[in-house]
Amino acid sequence: MAKTSTGWNLLPTSNMAASVTRLLARVRWLPLVMLFATLLTAAPGLIPVVVASPSSPQNNSLQADPEIMQIRITIGDSHVVATLDDNASARAFAALLPLTLTLEDYHKTEKISDLPQKLTTAGAPKGMDPVVGDITYFAPWGNLAIFYRDFGYSNGLVKLGHIENGIGLLQQSGPFTAVFEVMD
16 A cells, blocks of 8 residues: 555555455455454354363363264273264264274284174265274275274275374284273
């Protein structure tokens, strides 16, 4: 903005500012963003916003967000915590819990177990490329698969959630019993 003999010139004075202005003019959703920003500042109680600092107790427990569901997987006297994804298959799996399953090794890559019933795959992609710690549902066989080693893309594989820490607990040999339950 620059002062001219006729008053203030509201046009950008640099090429970069002009480019930004042209770009913003092309963005059709800008008025919606501006309205949302105005609502946030003018009516702070209208739209709930949760801001957590690094030392906030909310960061220590993901249960503060109603969309995030954590489960406990107990093997013997030890357990790991996993977070389920927010999708139809994960919700169908959570509805089966608590569940006691016998996990068996499959190709020294994953632990698998049959589930008592098939899960929905509504809205799920055709497949996925799992990473270590992924809890998945293999739709063609109707079984649970937890990956403790990296694996490539697989059709019919649906991600249910992820184990962040303690995946080594699943690397034990032979079949073993695991109890899956929703955390309070």
